[in-house]
Amino acid sequence: MNKEIKADDVIFNFFQQICDEKDDQKCVVLGNSWINAMETNLTNIEKNIEETDKVKHQKNIDSNKQHLNSLKGKSAEEWREYATQCMVEILDHKNKA
Numbered sequence: 001m002n003k004e005i006k007a008d009d010v011i012f013n014f015f016q017q018i019c020d021e022k023d024d025q026k027c028v029v030l031g032n033s034w035i036n037a038m039e040t041n042l043t044n045i046e047k048n049i050e051e052t053d054k055v056k057h058q059k060n061i062d063s064n065k066q067h068l069n070s071l072k073g074k075s076a077e078e079w080r081e082y083a084t085q086c087m088v089e090i091l092d093h094k095n096k097a
Contacts, residue, residue: 012090015083024076031079035068042068 014034021027042064046054054061074082 008090008094012087015087015090018083019080019087021076027076027079028074031071031074031076031082035071038064038068 014030018027018030018034021030042061046061049057071082
């Protein structure tokens with residue numbers, strides 16, 4: 001039995017927590033923690049990526065930063081909607097694999 005934890009499963013479960021959270025304030029806190037985690041990941045990528053690869057991927061990194069900035073200030077309802085959309089995309093990706 002394969003007990004490997006897959007990134008998509010972890011992300012799906014996190015977004016499910018956002019959707020399931022009944023307290024609006026806690027929902028927003030969860031959403032903001034998602035932004036913080038992803039910003040940390042991008043910072044680490046930029047810090048550790050080879051200069052030649054950085055040039056190659058800078059547009060993608062900048063696009064991800066812009067996306068994260070667009071999530072800031074979302075309401076609980078907007079976070080639940082976003083999380084639901086992400087969960088659907090993860091499931092679609094799994095079904096195509």
